[in-house]
Amino acid sequence: MVTEIEEKVIEAKKASIILASVNTETKNTALEAMAQALDNNREKILAANQKDVETAEKLKRKGELSQALVDRLKVSDSKISGMIDGIRDVIELADPVGETIEALELDQGLELYQVSCPIGLIGVIFEARPDVVPQVMSLCLKSGNATIFKGGSEALNSNRVIFDLLNEAAESVKGMPAGAFQLMETREEVNDILSMDAYIDLLIPRGSNAFVKYMQDNTKIPVLGHADGICHVYVDDNADLSKAYDVCFDSKVQYPAVCNAMETLLVHEKVAEKFLPTMAKMLDEAGVEMRCDEQSYDSLEMIDFLKSILRATEEDWSTEYNDLVLSIKIVGSMDEAIEHINTYGSHHTDAIITENKFKKKDFTDLVDSSSVMINASTRFADGFRYGKGAEVGISTNKIHARGPVGMEGLLIYKYILVGNGDKVADYAGPEARKFTHRRLNKTASNALSR
Numbered sequence: 001m002v003t004e005i006e007e008k009v010i011e012a013k014k015a016s017i018i019l020a021s022v023n024t025e026t027k028n029t030a031l032e033a034m035a036q037a038l039d040n041n042r043e044k045i046l047a048a049n050q051k052d053v054e055t056a057e058k059l060k061r062k063g064e065l066s067q068a069l070v071d072r073l074k075v076s077d078s079k080i081s082g083m084i085d086g087i088r089d090v091i092e093l094a095d096p097v098g099e100t101i102e103a104l105e106l107d108q109g110l111e112l113y114q115v116s117c118p119i120g121l122i123g124v125i126f127e128a129r130p131d132v133v134p135q136v137m138s139l140c141l142k143s144g145n146a147t148i149f150k151g152g153s154e155a156l157n158s159n160r161v162i163f164d165l166l167n168e169a170a171e172s173v174k175g176m177p178a179g180a181f182q183l184m185e186t187r188e189e190v191n192d193i194l195s196m197d198a199y200i201d202l203l204i205p206r207g208s209n210a211f212v213k214y215m216q217d218n219t220k221i222p223v224l225g226h227a228d229g230i231c232h233v234y235v236d237d238n239a240d241l242s243k244a245y246d247v248c249f250d251s252k253v254q255y256p257a258v259c260n261a262m263e264t265l266l267v268h269e270k271v272a273e274k275f276l277p278t279m280a281k282m283l284d285e286a287g288v289e290m291r292c293d294e295q296s297y298d299s300l301e302m303i304d305f306l307k308s309i310l311r312a313t314e315e316d317w318s319t320e321y322n323d324l325v326l327s328i329k330i331v332g333s334m335d336e337a338i339e340h341i342n343t344y345g346s347h348h349t350d351a352i353i354t355e356n357k358f359k360k361k362d363f364t365d366l367v368d369s370s371s372v373m374i375n376a377s378t379r380f381a382d383g384f385r386y387g388k389g390a391e392v393g394i395s396t397n398k399i400h401a402r403g404p405v406g407m408e409g410l411l412i413y414k415y416i417l418v419g420n421g422d423k424v425a426d427y428a429g430p431e432a433r434k435f436t437h438r439r440l441n442k443t444a445s446n447a448l449s450r
Contacts, residue, residue, distance in 0.1 A: 019176075039080075105440050122392075147182075200221050241271065348396055
């Protein structure tokens, strides 16, 4: 017997076939309608979000929600503007569906085309952040993918209002299929979604480490994401310290509740005595608690004005704080820094501050992370900042998509072979014809229009 949840998933799966063939003009018209719907309903969105925030604050006081989760939940008028801008940025992106990746002549008159196409039905399960809905829906719509959304109960009102506005706007456009986007709301639906590998082609989780790990461990569906965001900045002995102060402060303080914020600061011993006191003062004034290894603790404990200096434990090196907490370690060389990063990091985003061109190359070659920064904040690791319009998430996977994932992570490809009654038998046996395997400067759309 088909359940109500299965009915929604099956409806979205069927709609995904139609959505995959919708033309660019129709998709862009739907996206603009979505942007207008958000702009015209700002007060409605803010009122719904206020209900969620009030409930979340009560749960935080009971110790049932973290401050980081509450921070991610909040929607402001400027955040709504950001959602709208993100959708309109996606409109400006080229439509990637149906692009010819490669064209190859197998023999005269027998041509093979590798063509980009949507993955199909995407399941997005996320905690706390209502802005995930417009980010992901806009990218999925432009790339021709139907989507199942399952948000956390802490954002129930916000998600429902934003989803309904976007979905109604998209479906109002002639040529857009109904049912391509679905919203799930109950906790029980998570496990139902995880079991639907017959229909759902890819899962994208957005949330805490434990949340993402649970998804990865409890489904047969491929999962695109990362479980941790343990990011480092290494200040080299060849660093320009003025750059180091700016980059380290921004990486930690600009928005500490996100996965691309710095969690560990590594400092070369040759510059530690000069760099750390000033850096520690800046962090201390911003309310950052510093958990230091023995050497950095000894260097900072005598400074009277510092309010929060603690000794680091082994656990600190592998902890994602998502808060104004930072672990600090002094290292003897760049190699030691790299070893620390590859041992304790999560392969998310790591940075080096140095003016040495050889060290820049060695660091980027040897640090095994999805984003590596040179003299720039780890906070730049973001789909919007990378020019992707928005992002569906950040992946530390090494297959399919890696780093901030935009539309390219929602595409796969198919092969189209165009022939004229050709048969394999002609290419077998002692009199076999030879394949030419010649690259062609042609597109599949031209070949199919002949």
